[in-house]
Amino acid sequence: KRQAEMNKYYGANKPEEGQAAEVEKMSLEERRAQFTEAPVRASEKRRIYYGPETPVLAPLTTQGNLPFRRLCVSLGAQVTWSEMAMGLPLIQGEKGEWALAKAHESEITPPKYTPKSVVAGYDNSKDLKFGVQIAGNKPWNVLKTTEILTALCPSIRAIDLNCGCPIDLVYRQGAGSALMDSPGKLEKILRGMNAVSGEVPITVKIRMGTKDNHPTADRLVQRLVLGGEEAVATGDGPCGVAAITLHGRSRQQRYTRQANWEYIAECSALVNRLKQKQAEVTDTIREADARDMTASNNGMPYFCGNGDVYSHVDYFDAVNNANVDSAMIGRGALIKPWIFEEIQTGQYLDKSASERLQYIEQFTRFGLENWGSDEIGVGVTRRFLLEWLSFSCRYVPLGLLEHLPPHLNDRPPAFRGRNELETLLSSPNYKDWIKISEMFLGPAHKDFQFQPKHKSNSYEIEAEG
Known part of the structure; x- marks a missing residue:
């Protein structure tokens, strides 16, 4: 009787023999284990190094081309960056934009320096010289670009997010220095980049701010090092950037004034204070997850300065007096690319014609x-x-x-x-x-x-x- 009732209710829906096999096959596919690769945490990424031995060639608009970077590497540049590449053209596969991410073989070899300071887990043989700088105005745009670069260009040192470009066209689109006016959005983008970049570290380049008399970089640096209030409240911790580079001018100033190295020194001192503050945290519940802290500098991002470096005197003044880890050189390298030789030798070089x-x-x-x-x-x-x-x-x-x-x-x-x-x-x-x-x-x-x-x-x- 019970079997008859079951047939009455379920018999009409019983699949035919062919359908039953198909249903069974679908059921097996659904039950089959799916492998999903876990994202690489910030602490697990490749370690990089910035120090007095690593003068950096800045990402140069137009002039940051492969032949010029190759010339600078031959003269002693230890870290080079591509020209700023826009995210959307990279996603669309435009040849001109992808050409910016092309490196010479001399840029994808390990650097020659040996760090003076002890860096836990750092291996010279796994480090590279060349990194790619990108810009974008939307999280999906930047994240997709990062994902593509990581997959197609494994021989890059790091991916840098440009938050300092002052060009009006870029700024009006909400990219470049415009991201400094939206720190929450910027933090969200950097967290996403870290999630999709595999073992490639993420860095960021910023300016003092967008307005002349209203510098905001100090507050932004604190947010990048410790995480925003929302992240701290939820226990998400820092966004995991491996390095921060600060250009000592605002967007409004462009290049009409001298770079403000005093402000860069203040922000560098702030990073050191935050490092001490983080070490003194006693509330373990609110303590940042060590897995989300950068692996390159004992859990803290490197801090580099940028602006008006034109000789070895300027470079070592920045490293020793502004207490930055390294300095980025732009126009100084364009005017005299042998500035990297001067830094290596520690003396002026009077090059003949x-x-x-x-x-x-x-x-x-x-x-x-x-x-x-x-x-x-x-x-x-x-x-x-x-x-x-x-x-x-x-x-x-x-x-x-x-x-x-x-x-x-x-x-x-x-x-x-x-x-x-x-x-x-x-x-x-x-x-x-x-x-x-x-x-x-x-x-x-x-x-x-x-x-x-x-x-x-x-x-x-x-x-x-």
Whole structure:
């Protein structure tokens, strides 16, 4: 009787023989174990190192190209960054944007320095020189870009989020320095980047703030080191960035004033105080989870400064007096790329005109290797060479200076060099730059003209540093 009742209620829904096999197969698929790889926590990522031995070549708009970075590495740069790449074009697969993330083999080799300070778990052989800087205005955009870069470019040192770009177009889109006005959103993005970047560390570059008289970097640094109030309340802890780089100017200042290293020193001291404060925490319930703290610097992010470094004196003044772990060099490297040699040797190097011409020849050779030696490759190499010459013409030989150290924002009067070649290399006239390019790339077209992209010879530029 009971069986009859069961057939009455369930018999009508009993599947046919073929359907039963399909249902059983689906049931097996549902019950089968699914492997999901757990995200790598901040403490488990590859360890990196910043110290006095690691002068950093800044991410340079237009001029941070592969041939110039390769030249700087040959002269002693220990860490290099790509030009800022926008997230959405990378996701869409645009070739021009992906070319920015291309590195030379000299940039994906282990650095040569040996850290003076003891860094737990740091292995030189696993470290690299080249990192990629990205920008974006939405969390999904930046996270997807990070995920793609991690999967397709495993030979990168770190991925840096640009929160300092002052360019109006980028700022109006809500990217670059605009993220400093939304610290909660920025923290959310950095946490997400750490979750999807595998073993690749995440770093961030910021400015003093967006307004001249309203610096906000100190509060943002505290948030990045300890986590926001919401994160502390929920026990999420810090966002896990491996390094923070602070440019000593606001977005509004651009490059019209000297970098404020006093403010950078204040923020560096704040990081050290936060480190002590974190070590003194006695409430274990509210203590940050060690798994979410960066592994690179005993649980604290490295802190680097950026702005107006133009000699080894400026560099070591930043490291020793501002107490930053390292300094990032931008325009100083464009004007004299041998600044990395000066830092290594600890002395001024008065390069002759013939030596400077050899660097130009090296850049040209690297450019032709990278972009090709056909008509298009020669044209691209010439363009980027002229962009660089628009910076390097600002170099004043040490033998002609009235005082040391030289300052990046000094505007020297026109001068005659110690020989004709030195005078030519110091010319602010673009026709002379074209003449220099013709020494290595052949004659340019008779109607060829050139306008510097960043007006570098007028001392008002958009390049970093």
